[in-house]
Every structure is written in structure tokens, then in C-alpha cells.
Amino acid sequence: MNLLELRNLHVAIGDRMVLKGVNLEVPAGELHAVMGPNGSGKSTLVQTLAGAEPYRVTDGQAHFLGSDLLAWTPEERARHGLFLAFQYPVEIPGLGNAYFLRSSVNAIRRARGEAELDAADFLSTLRSELSAMEMKPELLERSVNQGFSGGEKKRNEILQMKLLKPCLALLDETDSGLDIDALKIVARGINAMRDRKRGFLVVTHYQRLLDYVEPDRVHVLVNGRIVQSGEADLAQMLEQRGYDWLTELSQV
Amino acid sequence: MNNLLAPILPVNHSGQSTWEEWLDYIHAAAQSAASSEQTLIRDESWKYTRQPAFRTKVGTFATTEPVIRTGFQQTDEPVKGRQWDLMPLSRAYALKPDLVTTQFGRIARADARLMTALNTQAFKDGVFLYIPPGQVIHEPVEIVLTLTPSRAPAFPRVLILIGAGSECQVIERHIWVTDHSDEASEHALRVVNSVTEIHLERRATLTHYVEQQGDSSVRTVSLTSVCLDEDSFYRSFQFDGLGTLLRHEQDILLAGTKAHVQLETLALLASREHRDRQTRISHAAPATRSEQRVRSVVGAHATSIYGGRIRIQRNAAGSDAIQDNHHLLLDSSSRAMSRPELEIAIDDVRCTHGSRSGELDRDALFYLRSRGIDPDHARHLLIRGFTEEFLALIPSEPIRIGWQETIAKTLSRIGEP
Ligand SMILES: Nc1ncnc2c1ncn2[C@@H]1O[C@H](COP(=O)(O)OP(=O)(O)OP(=O)(O)O)[C@@H](O)[C@H]1O
Ligand SMILES: [Mg+2]
Numbered sequence: 016m017n018l019l020e021l022r023n024l025h026v027a028i029g030d031r032m033v034l035k036g037v038n039l040e041v042p043a044g045e046l047h048a049v050m051g052p053n054g055s056g057k058s059t060l061v062q063t064l065a066g067a068e069p070y071r072v073t074d075g076q077a078h079f080l081g082s083d084l085l086a087w088t089p090e091e092r093a094r095h096g097l098f099l100a101f102q103y104p105v106e107i108p109g110l111g112n113a114y115f116l117r118s119s120v121n122a123i124r125r126a127r128g129e130a131e132l133d134a135a136d137f138l139s140t141l142r143s144e145l146s147a148m149e150m151k152p153e154l155l156e157r158s159v160n161q162g163f164s165g166g167e168k169k170r171n172e173i174l175q176m177k178l179l180k181p182c183l184a185l186l187d188e189t190d191s192g193l194d195i196d197a198l199k200i201v202a203r204g205i206n207a208m209r210d211r212k213r214g215f216l217v218v219t220h221y222q223r224l225l226d227y228v229e230p231d232r233v234h235v236l237v238n239g240r241i242v243q244s245g246e247a248d249l250a251q252m253l254e255q256r257g258y259d260w261l262t263e264l265s266q267v
Numbered sequence: 268m269n270n271l272l273a274p275i276l277p278v279n280h281s282g283q284s285t286w287e288e289w290l291d292y293i294h295a296a297a298q299s300a301a302s303s304e305q306t307l308i309r310d311e312s313w314k315y316t317r318q319p320a321f322r323t324k325v326g327t328f329a330t331t332e333p334v335i336r337t338g339f340q341q342t343d344e345p346v347k348g349r350q351w352d353l354m355p356l357s358r359a360y361a362l363k364p365d366l367v368t369t370q371f372g373r374i375a376r377a378d379a380r381l382m383t384a385l386n387t388q389a390f391k392d393g394v395f396l397y398i399p400p401g402q403v404i405h406e407p408v409e410i411v412l413t414l415t416p417s418r419a420p421a422f423p424r425v426l427i428l429i430g431a432g433s434e435c436q437v438i439e440r441h442i443w444v445t446d447h448s449d450e451a452s453e454h455a456l457r458v459v460n461s462v463t464e465i466h467l468e469r470r471a472t473l474t475h476y477v478e479q480q481g482d483s484s485v486r487t488v489s490l491t492s493v494c495l496d497e498d499s500f501y502r503s504f505q506f507d508g509l510g511t512l513l514r515h516e517q518d519i520l521l522a523g524t525k526a527h528v529q530l531e532t533l534a535l536l537a538s539r540e541h542r543d544r545q546t547r548i549s550h551a552a553p554a555t556r557s558e559q560r561v562r563s564v565v566g567a568h569a570t571s572i573y574g575g576r577i578r579i580q581r582n583a584a585g586s587d588a589i590q591d592n593h594h595l596l597l598d599s600s601s602r603a604m605s606r607p608e609l610e611i612a613i614d615d616v617r618c619t620h621g622s623r624s625g626e627l628d629r630d631a632l633f634y635l636r637s638r639g640i641d642p643d644h645a646r647h648l649l650i651r652g653f654t655e656e657f658l659a660l661i662p663s664e665p666i667r668i669g670w671q672e673t674i675a676k677t678l679s680r681i682g683e684p
Binding site for chain 1 (some may be wrong): 630635636652
């Protein structure tokens, strides 16, 4: 079964068309990478799927688990098992990270008809995930993402993914700005969650993440369209040749 | 001594008259101040708030004093073995006439402001707190001002003197609620005009918690006037809960070298409420430091006003002033105004001010919703985050927790249209 199916997806920001007919299928159990030059629309794609406001779908469809994804509010998408790791995680002054994480986990558990976790239960789960991500415990006391380093923010995103256990995770440049050790930790976090049911759509600029997290498919987004799809070796070829040779394919 | 601090009233009265005679004398002096040209000069800071209507009735109304409740059982008699005093002003006049007559009305001057003059000409008694030099008081001193069941205007008055090198915490609660808020027609309105004056001697430290709660039948004007001597530190945490109209003024005089003031305030405005906060900080000595952060959460159709004046005088070289003001608007009908006024007489100072007013951060709202949190709850978390930034600064845990609970309850009412 396909977790995600995009048909001819067109997305505009204001009057400007950014995605110009994206077709994509992510079957259950697979991890797909999306690569492409700056400004080609990668974040637009995953933000739109998560339901972000400024992005307006003008044409095409998006199905998630067979349902019309675009009909749902952002929180409904999350409750149905969609997760977005933000390229730029948002800072929220005054809202404690641990409290935020518990609110989120419980909002999703409630929607799934599961019992909410009390503070103590949650804290023990949280602590073990936190040490798996090699994050300092004080990051739980701070406000959400405030005063976090770039790498700490990205780890905090993966921490959320592990706590929320989505069916489909969209990871937007989670590897950018990570040092080698952090990259391995993040990769380990992703690999630990791979199974036959769960899918991933991983936006990245670099082969180095894909050295640790092996993709089933690689797609190249140029100027709002997927111009090439292939196996893992496509990423290696892009690393060597850049995007120029593909750009022509997008000029229609 | 700075001539701003000269007593307005001759002090040779001490010991020679009864409390009643002294009170008459003070009332008369304040009355002439209230009617003098100078006091009546139009005060620009009142531009956005209508003055409560008791102006026209000067001198003719009866007053009812607020009940003074303190954290201690008996305030009339000095407690044995205690090194400091908390008692009614009238009692202090009998026991420490020199202190009362020299300090009263010196910092909150009747000739400086009409509202202060009105308070000074009508108050019947007050609260007196005196910490002698060299005392470190660990247990917070609590002063609760509440209204007696009456409709007459109330004129609470508090005088706090902190001796050199002493340290203490004072909790001042102003609970301006009446039992007839349901029939809050214009003539049933209760007016409260309170004045708190505080003097910190050299190296003294005061942490001052002020909580105000009002209701729809009360109009409140209050002033806290503070004078800081050399190396002293005054920090206040002020929390305004609900109240249809509250105007709070803080006057700070940094009179001694290296004096330091920190003002942190949070106001919560339910729909249609009006809140006006004015701070005036004078840097009148070298290397003085002021920091203030004024925050408000503004419900639908409510109006939040902030005026902040900073004066850095010629003799205040090396001083540092920070002013920050943030109004969080909960609705497109919420209104906010900010008026910073900086008067800086010399170059060698640092002065920064910032003012923001706006609705909840959309990116933050989306981030929370993308984590499965519904929009109402997401909004609630963001507003709470805003109030937590204030609460996180509060050193006293019992106060922080108490206010946290009050804020949580209040916020659930603010959301209502
Ligand atoms: N909120 C927005 N408002 C206006 N323009 C936007 C907005 N978000 C994206 N854009 C524009 O849309 C285009 C695609 O941006 P997008 O962020 O999707 O690119 P990207 O492929 O993720 O790039 P990068 O690799 O730099 O992250 C860019 O030209 C960008 O400037
Ligand atoms: Mg991007």
C-alpha cells in the first residue's frame, strides 16, 4: 500500500507558483530521499503536506493512507500519523520543552483513543529517548528550541519523531548543520524506526546522510518538478555532477 | 541631599501633637498642594485614561480605610524580640514620631501629582513597615489591603523604610473587589487611590511583590514611589490580575551612586478592560542602573497603555537604562499604546528601549498544531509561555506558584469574548 500519493500537485505562495505538478508515491516501509537545488521547492513540498498556512494548493491531489490529506487540518494530519521535522524548528519562549513534548504526545494518544501519559510515565520514556539522542537533560527544562544550538534543535526534532511514532515522517534537512557524531546519532534514530509499515521522505542536500540511512528511492526536485528518480546511486551521481545536467530537463 | 527629597512639610511637629492633630495638619497641607497651580498642570500621561471622578468632590467625601491584614497576627503592638516594625501608621506616629514625620510624604510628594495630593489629604491611617539597619529578614512580610463594605472612596497609604544594609521581601496585595460588582452602574463605582512610598538606605535590598486584583465596580489608581540610596537594590514584580480600570504608576528615584532598580510587570486584561501603567525613572547619581520589562496580555476590546519615562540627569555618568514593553494582543479588536520618553542629559550612558505589540506568532502556532495540538490549546500554550517568561524571573517559589495558579484561572476567563 502507498502511504503517500501525490498527483500533479501544484502549490503557490501568494501569486507565485512554486510546485508545478509533483507526482510521487511512497509505499509503506520505504525511505525516499528528495534532493534538489536551493529554492527548488523541497520545503514547500513537505510544509504543504503538513498543512502550513502560506502554501496554497491550486491543483492536484495528495492522498495519505488512502484519504484526502488536503482536507485535514494540520493537527488532524499529525493525529493520523504524519510528522514533519522542520528545516527551521520554531522557538517558543516560555513554553517548557518537556511540557510541550508531553502535550504533543498526549494530544496524539487521545486522538488514537489511547490513555494519556501522566508526568511520571512520560518522563521515564522521555529520559531514555533523550539519552539515545545524546541530548543534555537540561534541554528539557528550557523553552522549546530557545537557546538550542543548531544541532540541538535538529536532535529535538528527531526526539519528537521517536516519541510520536508517526506512520510517515517528513524530514526537512535534518542533517544540515550536524557534526559527524550528531549525524550518526540522527541516522541511528531514523534507522531504529524503520520497519515494514513506516515510511520516510527525507529532504537532504548531502550524500553523507545517505551513507548511513540507505534510501529505497531518490527523487530530484528542480524548479518545482521531480525531474529524475532513481536508486541510491542517483544521489552519488548528483554529488559528483551537481544539478546542472538536470536543469535542462525542467525547462518546459 | 537632592532637593527633590526635601520634606514638603515642616518636621518640628513631632512629639508635640497628637496623631489627629498631625493628620489634620497633613491633610490641610496636601489640600493646598492639590489646589495649587503647579499640581493642576495638565498631566500628559493621563491622555489615554479618564481620571476617576472624585476630583470634583475634593475634601467633601467620607473615606473608608482598607483593612490592613498582614502575615502576622497582631499589628498593633510591636512583637517582642522582633527587630523590625509592622504596624498602623498612627501607632508608628506614637512610637517613632521622628521617623514618621520626617519620612512621610517625602518620596510620594503631594505637590508633585494631583492623585497623590488627593490621597494625602484624605487618608485616615496607613501601614508602616520599618526595617532597621543591618537586618536580613528571611520570612517575607505580607501586607494585604482589602476594601471594607462601603461605597466611599478608599485612600490606602503604605510607608516602607529599609535601613542601611538590610534585606527583605515584601508582598503587597491589593484586593479591590466589592460585593456589589453585579450592580456596577456608574454611581455605584468604588474608587481606590493608593500610595506606597519606599525608602531604601545605602546597600539595602528590597524584593517587592505587588499583586492587584479588581472587579468591574472598582476604579483604581495607585502609585508606588521609591527612593534608592547608594548601592541599594530595589526589584519589584507586579502582577495585575483582572480589573476594569487600573492605573498604576511607579516613580523611581535613583538617588545614590550605583543604585539599581529592576521592574518586572505582567498585566492580564479580560475583554473590555482598561489598564494603564506609567513608569518614571530618574537616574540622579553616577553608575545607576534601571531595567524594566512591562508585559500585558490584552483580551478582545481591551486597551493596554504603557508610558515609560527615563530621565538620565547630568550627574548620572556611567548609567545604564533598559526598557522593554510587550503587549500580546489576543484579538484584532485588542488595543495597545506605548509611549517611551527618554530625556538624556549626557553622553556617557547606555539606554535601550524596545516596544512590541502583536498577535500570537503564527509560525509557533503552526509548529504546535503540526504536533497534534488543537488550535485552542496551542493558543493557550503560547499565552501561557508569555506569562511564564515573567514568572520564571520570580525568586520566591511560593509566590511564583501562587501567581501561576491565579494566572491559569485568569487566562481561562480572558479567552472569553
Ligand atoms: N513563506 C514564503 N513566502 C514567500 N516565498 C517563499 C516562502 N517559502 C518559500 N518561498 C519561496 O519559494 C521557493 C521555494 O522555496 P523552498 O523553501 O521550498 O525551497 P527549498 O528547496 O526548500 O530550498 P533550500 O534548499 O534552500 O531549503 C523559493 O524561491 C522561496 O523563496
Ligand atoms: Mg528548504
